[in-house]
Amino acid sequence: MKNIIKTKQLVKHFGGVSAVDHLSITIPKGQITGLVGPNGSGKTTLINLLSGFFSHDKGAILFSDTERRKILPWENKIYNITRTFQQIRLFDQMTVLDNMLVVLTERNPFWSLFEKHNKYHIKQAEDILGHLGLYEKRFHNAGDLSYGQRKLLEIGRVLSMDADTILFDEPFAGLFPEMIKQIEGIIKELKQKGKTIVLVEHNMAIIRSLCDYVIVMDAGKMLAEGSPEKVLSEKIVLEAYLGE
Amino acid sequence: MEYIFHILILVSIYGILALAQNLVMGGAGLLTIAGAAFYGIGAYAAAILATKFGFNIFTTLIIAPLVAGLIALMVGSTFARFRDDYFMLATLGFLMIFNTVVRNWESFTGGSYGIAGIPKPHVFGFVFDTPLSFVFLAVVVLLIVTAITYFISRSSFGRVLNAIREDEDALAIFGYKTSTYKLMAFSIGAALTAWGGVLFASYLTFIDSRLFTVNESILLWAMIILGGIARNRGALLGAFLLITVPEALRFIGFPVDFAALLRQCIYGLLLVFLMLYRPKGILGKYKL
Numbered sequence: 308m309k310n311i312i313k314t315k316q317l318v319k320h321f322g323g324v325s326a327v328d329h330l331s332i333t334i335p336k337g338q339i340t341g342l343v344g345p346n347g348s349g350k351t352t353l354i355n356l357l358s359g360f361f362s363h364d365k366g367a368i369l370f371s372d373t374e375r376r377k378i379l380p381w382e383n384k385i386y387n388i389t390r391t392f393q394q395i396r397l398f399d400q401m402t403v404l405d406n407m408l409v410v411l412t413e414r415n416p417f418w419s420l421f422e423k424h425n426k427y428h429i430k431q432a433e434d435i436l437g438h439l440g441l442y443e444k445r446f447h448n449a450g451d452l453s454y455g456q457r458k459l460l461e462i463g464r465v466l467s468m469d470a471d472t473i474l475f476d477e478p479f480a481g482l483f484p485e486m487i488k489q490i491e492g493i494i495k496e497l498k499q500k501g502k503t504i505v506l507v508e509h510n511m512a513i514i515r516s517l518c519d520y521v522i523v524m525d526a527g528k529m530l531a532e533g534s535p536e537k538v539l540s541e542k543i544v545l546e547a548y549l550g551e
Numbered sequence: 552m553e554y555i556f557h558i559l560i561l562v563s564i565y566g567i568l569a570l571a572q573n574l575v576m577g578g579a580g581l582l583t584i585a586g587a588a589f590y591g592i593g594a595y596a597a598a599i600l601a602t603k604f605g606f607n608i609f610t611t612l613i614i615a616p617l618v619a620g621l622i623a624l625m626v627g628s629t630f631a632r633f634r635d636d637y638f639m640l641a642t643l644g645f646l647m648i649f650n651t652v653v654r655n656w657e658s659f660t661g662g663s664y665g666i667a668g669i670p671k672p673h674v675f676g677f678v679f680d681t682p683l684s685f686v687f688l689a690v691v692v693l694l695i696v697t698a699i700t701y702f703i704s705r706s707s708f709g710r711v712l713n714a715i716r717e718d719e720d721a722l723a724i725f726g727y728k729t730s731t732y733k734l735m736a737f738s739i740g741a742a743l744t745a746w747g748g749v750l751f752a753s754y755l756t757f758i759d760s761r762l763f764t765v766n767e768s769i770l771l772w773a774m775i776i777l778g779g780i781a782r783n784r785g786a787l788l789g790a791f792l793l794i795t796v797p798e799a800l801r802f803i804g805f806p807v808d809f810a811a812l813l814r815q816c817i818y819g820l821l822l823v824f825l826m827l828y829r830p831k832g833i834l835g836k837y838k839l
Binding site for chain 2: 358359360380381382383384385389390392396397398399400401405408409410412413414416417419420421422423424464468
C-alpha cells in the first residue's frame, strides 16, 4: 500500500489538553480514508495539523516519505494539498465567481499585479460552478448563498485547486439527502481521478459506502484502523464511538 | 475664484491620500494609522530635497514615493505578520515614532519650526505658481493615482487582497503567502500616499510635524469609510465631501479656532454614526 501522508508520534496540546496524543497513522494514496471518532477525539485538530493551520508540538508529519518539520499553509500548493472547513469559510463579500477565481490566480504577488483573468480561467471556474449547480449564482455574493450552496462553493474551490490530496472536514454536516448524494458523487469522481481523500464524517452509512480505509480516533489517539467493515464492527470502536 | 481653486487642490491631494490608503484599508482590510506618516514622509522628502539639495519638485515626485515605499517595506516586513487591532497599534506606533523624529531632528527636518520656502514645481521654464496651474498639476497626479489604484483593484493581486480582507487563514490554505501580499499593498499604498505629501508641501511652501498627526490619519479613515470602503470612487467622494462640507463652517461665522475643533468633532461623530447606521459608507459594498 503506497502512502502519501504519515504521522509519527504526533502530539498537539491545547493548554493541558492533549488534542492529538502520540498519533501514528498512514493515509494510503489514491484512496478515501475515513477519519471517525466521537466529538473531541482530535479529528479536526489532525486535519488542521496536516494542512498547516496549527503547528504540531512533537512528532513528525511525512508527505510522500519526506518529513515536513514545519507545515506552512501557503506551502499546500507546493505539496498539492487542500482542505475544506468544518465551519464553512468563504470570502463572503466577494462574488461566487471571485471565490473560484482567487484559487486559480497566479501565486507570485508581483506577477499577479499584471494578471487579469482570461477567458480560460473564467471558463474553468464557470464549468465547475455549472457542475455544482451554482452557475446562476456566480455574480451573487458568497455570503448571500444558502447553507447547502455555501458547502458546494467550498467544494468548488477545492475542485479549482486540483490538488492531489484533499482533506474534507464534515462536508455532509447539515445537508439534505439530495445534496449529500451530490457531494458523494463528487468525492467518488475525485477518487476515480486518483486523488487521495481524507474524510472526517460522523455518518457511518456514508463512511461505509465511500471509504476504502477507516481510522478511528478517541481522545487524540488511534483506536483502530482498517477496512470499514472490519473496523466498524470491532467491540472497542462500538464502545467508544457508539456507546454500545 | 482662487478660493475655489484652493478647494480643488485640497480635494485632489486628499483624493490621492484617500485612494492610496483605501488600497491598504479597504482592499486588504488592514486598519492602518500610518497614512499620516507616509503623507509626512512624502512632504518632508520633497521639502528637504528641494530646500537643502536644490531638487525640482518634479524630481521629488519620483524620489519621495521610493523613499516612502522603501520605509514601508522595512517596517511592513514586521507589520505584515500582525492582524486587525495589532496591525493598527503597530502603525500607530510607527506614526508616533515618525512624529518624534521630525520634531526632534532639527538640523534635518527643522524640528518644531518646520521647513519654509519650499519651491513650486517648474518644468521647461514654466512655474506652477498660480492656483490654476497647481490645480492642473494636482488633478493630473490624482488621475494617475486613480488609474493605478483602478488597475490594481481589477488585477488578480487586487482580488487576493480582497480575499485577505475576508479570511486570511482560509486564503493561506490555497497556497498564498499572505504576508507578502500585505507587505506589497502597504508599500504601494505608502508610495502613492507620498505623492499627496509632495504636492501638499509644494503647494503650502511650508510644513511642520503638526500637519502629520493621528488627526490626519483619522480624517483619511473618515473619508474612506464615508465614501465606501474598498471603492475607489468612494474614497474620492469621501475626500470631496470632507473637504468641501467643513469649509461651509467658515461661512457660518464661527471663530477660526472653534471651527477647527468643530471639524475634528464632526469627523469623529461621523465615524461613530457611520459605524452605527451605514458601515458600508455611501457607495460601499463592503464592511470591515
